[in-house]
Amino acid sequence: MGGENPNMQIAPGIHRVPTVTGSNAVLLVDEQIAVIDTGYPGNGETILAYLKDIGRSQKDLAWIITTHHHFDHTGTAAELHELTGAPVVAHEDETEAGPDGTPRLRKATERQHIPFWYRWLVQGFRPREIERPVIPDVPVQHIVKHGDVLPLLGGVHIMHTPGHTPGSICLLIEKPAALFLGDSAINNTSRISRPLMWDRGARRELDESLRSLRQIDANVALFGHGPALTEAVMPKIRALTDKPYDVPTWRIVLKNWRTLRRFYSANRRPGGLAGTG
Numbered sequence: 220m221g222g223e224n225p226n227m228q229i230a231p232g233i234h235r236v237p238t239v240t241g242s243n244a245v246l247l248v249d250e251q252i253a254v255i256d257t258g259y260p261g262n263g264e265t266i267l268a269y270l271k272d273i274g275r276s277q278k279d280l281a282w283i284i285t286t287h288h289h290f291d292h293t294g295t296a297a298e299l300h301e302l303t304g305a306p307v308v309a310h311e312d313e314t315e316a317g318p319d320g321t322p323r324l325r326k327a328t329e330r331q332h333i334p335f336w337y338r339w340l341v342q343g344f345r346p347r348e349i350e351r352p353v354i355p356d357v358p359v360q361h362i363v364k365h366g367d368v369l370p371l372l373g374g375v376h377i378m379h380t381p382g383h384t385p386g387s388i389c390l391l392i393e394k395p396a397a398l399f400l401g402d403s404a405i406n407n408t409s410r411i412s413r414p415l416m417w418d419r420g421a422r423r424e425l426d427e428s429l430r431s432l433r434q435i436d437a438n439v440a441l442f443g444h445g446p447a448l449t450e451a452v453m454p455k456i457r458a459l460t461d462k463p464y465d466v467p468t469w470r471i472v473l474k475n476w477r478t479l480r481r482f483y484s485a486n487r488r489p490g491g492l493a494g495t496g
């Protein structure tokens with residue numbers, strides 16, 4: 220544990236904003252700046268204060284990239300857009316038409332039927348308002364597809380990696396060579412794992428997406444949850460798909476319930492899993 224390191228640079232130009240609640244929020248810092256994911260609602264001040272700490276202005280924020288629609292990643296996206304005017308970026312399959320026809324992040328859960336016993340045993344009872352939070356509307360101003368490139372750090376390549384959600388993306392950064400996995404993989408600090416998937420079709424889809432990353436070369440891997448990896452990076456990512464993976468979900472839960480419980484409680488703390496590693 221101990222104090223947070225005030226300099227949260229993971230690699231040249233790549234920073235993790237400390238004390239964000241929910242997912243990690245990662246900054247790509249070049250002439251212009253992008254933030255990848257924003258955590259739960261209410262992290263706007265924290266993210267903009269960090270920009271100031273590294274001597275930059277919120278005017279430099281040019282993109283608010285969302286790896287997928289989940290609330291713990293996109294809760295502050297609309298707020299940051301309001302504060303800075305930077306466009307929210309999302310894959311087209313992660314959007315739906317809002318009431319006025321303009322795109323916004325989807326809100327519906329994607330084919331996941333989470334059984335009652337799982338909520339009860341692993342996620343823990345929570346008051347109704349936490350269980351069913353008010354999910355803000357997140358208008359999307361910049362829709363991306365597989366192969367698109369954003370002009371930062373030598374090029375930020377968008378890879379469509381469906382599975383966790385239909386429009387989940389991974390990002391491959393050229394300089395430094397870094398792979399951002401969103402929730403397609405999680406760093407539990409003790410090991411890298413897939414997110415828990417209840418729908419077997421979606422799980423197969425995720426598997427295919429993870430397989431498509433096997434040829435990639437990156438020296439750094441960043442996750443939606445958990446600390447970055449800077450050593451033996453690609454062997455660890457490839458190990459996820461070394462063996463076929465088609466066991467019943469209840470068995471995965473039984474084997475990993477301690478890790479899963481830790482995940483949910485860390486998600487509610489500033490810094491999340493990355494703050495504990």
Ligand SMILES: [Zn+2]
Nearest residue numbers: 287289383402
């Ligand atoms: Zn997610």
